[in-house]
Each structure stands twice: as C-alpha cells, then as structure tokens.
Amino acid sequence: MSIFGKRNNVITYTVNKAVNKDIYITVQNGEVVVNAPWYFTSNKIQSLVQEKKNWILSKIEEYEKQVSPNIQSVKIFGKNYDVKVLYENIKTPELNLEENYQIKIILPLKYKKVGNEQILKMCIDKxxxxxxxxxxxxxxxxxxxxxxxxxxxxxxxxxxxxxxxxxxxxxxxxxxxxxxxxxxxxxxxxxxxxxxxxxxxxxxxxxxxxxxxxxxxxxxxxxxxxxxxx
Ligand SMILES: [Zn+2]
CATH class of the missing domain: 3.30.2010.10 (Metalloproteases ("zincins"), catalytic domain)
Known part of the structure; x- marks a missing residue:
C-alpha cells in the first residue's frame, strides 16, 4: 500500500570527475560519490554502480541505522511495523507501507544533516x-x-x-x-x-x-x- 507515493530501489549518487586516474566509489554519511577519470561515460559509471550495488546499499544501511536509532518500529492495528529510513534527492518525504510489516520512509537529503527525528514523527503522524x-x-x-x-x-x-x-x-x-x-x-x-x-x-x-x-x-x-x- 502506498501512502505518499511509490518509488523503486534506485541508488542516487554524484559523480566527481576532477583529476582522478582511477575509478572508485565512496559512501560517506550515507552519500554515494563516484570518483572517475574525466573520460568515463555515464553509462560506464552507471554499470559500475550497478556492479557494486550490494556493497553500496549495505554502507547506506549502516549509516541509516546509526542516524535514526529513535524510531525503529511503530504499531498499526496492534501489529509491529519496522521503520526503514532512506534518503533521496526529493523535495517532500514519502512513506510506503511495504509487505512483511515494513514502513519505508524516504526523506529529502537535507535531513541527513539536520537530523530526522522531527520529520519522521511528522511522517508517522500523517x-x-x-x-x-x-x-x-x-x-x-x-x-x-x-x-x-x-x-x-x-x-x-x-x-x-x-x-x-x-x-x-x-x-x-x-x-x-x-x-x-x-x-x-x-x-x-x-x-x-x-x-x-x-x-x-x-x-x-x-x-x-x-x-x-x-x-x-x-x-x-x-x-x-x-x-x-x-
Ligand atoms: Zn471515558
């Protein structure tokens, strides 16, 4: 059931094409940066991201667990739902009720820096x-x-x-x-x-x-x- 909209599982990343000789990916504070030589095409970069997808997602998840320890589960009709928080380049928060009693909340990237406690509470209230x-x-x-x-x-x-x-x-x-x-x-x-x-x-x-x-x-x-x- 989709409450604020539906999204697919896409990794958002920024590309840094300055003076790198090698291609490498960093995940810091939940943000994915691909460092690549200037002549690398976006297709080539995309396929590398795809290849490293599992590693990137696990790094992002690690970070998210660390920044959102407060709301881990909520109850609906007496059933426990795990709350999963993701960050994406979007303007307004989204919330989806997923299968297996999961609630996925996607927040705009800025909440990584300012803290997510209040906005999460707002999403859940809504x-x-x-x-x-x-x-x-x-x-x-x-x-x-x-x-x-x-x-x-x-x-x-x-x-x-x-x-x-x-x-x-x-x-x-x-x-x-x-x-x-x-x-x-x-x-x-x-x-x-x-x-x-x-x-x-x-x-x-x-x-x-x-x-x-x-x-x-x-x-x-x-x-x-x-x-x-x-
Ligand atoms: Zn009464």
Missing amino acids: MYEQIANTEIDNIMEKIRLMLGIAPEEYSIKKLESNELAKCVAGKIIYINPELMKYKREIIEYVVAHEFCHLKYKTHCKSFYEMLETNFAEYKKYEKEIEGYEY
Whole structure:
C-alpha cells in the first residue's frame, strides 16, 4: 500500500570527475560519490554502480541505522511495523507501507544533516491520520448500529498526547489518529466508550452497564490502554 507515493530501489549518487586516474566509489554519511577519470561515460559509471550495488546499499544501511536509532518500529492495528529510513534527492518525504510489516520512509537529503527525528514523527503522524481517515467511518457506523445512538458530529483530530478520544458537550466525538496503533477491538471499544459518553458524562454505573452489553471484556481492553484518557 502506498501512502505518499511509490518509488523503486534506485541508488542516487554524484559523480566527481576532477583529476582522478582511477575509478572508485565512496559512501560517506550515507552519500554515494563516484570518483572517475574525466573520460568515463555515464553509462560506464552507471554499470559500475550497478556492479557494486550490494556493497553500496549495505554502507547506506549502516549509516541509516546509526542516524535514526529513535524510531525503529511503530504499531498499526496492534501489529509491529519496522521503520526503514532512506534518503533521496526529493523535495517532500514519502512513506510506503511495504509487505512483511515494513514502513519505508524516504526523506529529502537535507535531513541527513539536520537530523530526522522531527520529520519522521511528522511522517508517522500523517500516516496515522490517513489510516484513521479511511477507517473511521466504518467503525463509527458499526458502533452506531450496535448502540443505536450517534453523535451529532465526529472528526479525527490531534489531541493531547495522553488522550485517545473525547466526547465534547455530549454531542461531538473526537478521535486521536494515534488510536490506529491499537487492535481493532480496542479501537471499537474506545469509540463505543465515547458513544456512551453521549449519554453519560461520567464513568458511572449505568455508563458501564451500557458498554458491558456489547463489550463483555472491556476491562481487558482498558488494561491495554492504561494511562490514557478517553
Ligand atoms: Zn471515558
């Protein structure tokens, strides 16, 4: 599934054709430079890069592991996805959900120098938002049919970092996109929980009676999202 676009596995490199007598490749700070005699054609250079592809990719990967130790995996619907970061000569970041539970994020080259932590977080936030956008209507409809009530309005909105969802003024429900980290049954539970807040402001006895009918195992779910507000 492609979220910000699709790319193929191409090595980008710069060619340095000054006064070299030999051809050689360096990979420094994740950047590939081909040093070649002036008379070498770009075809010849390209074929050398191709020949050394595995070595170059392993060097790049080594560097990337070292610069992005912070975000190594994220959860979507309760499943762990490994985050792989690449740098290319592009203007805006791209993010792809790959097979085998991998997320590939491609960043513009400048983030190698300025650090990638913030931009990675932004990419991942945006990913949760897009997933929430495609999933939330169905979940809302399922819970509406289950409980026979509905909010006047609902939307996906970035909330405080400890808030998964909230019900405002007994009629509007906000869903934090980060809720998409959790298993579907937990997402449904949190949404249903907010629906019950349409009727009961507090977590009173009747509030839980209303939930328990459809979520007999709600205590188990609440344990998994302990510490969050909703
Ligand atoms: Zn609540």
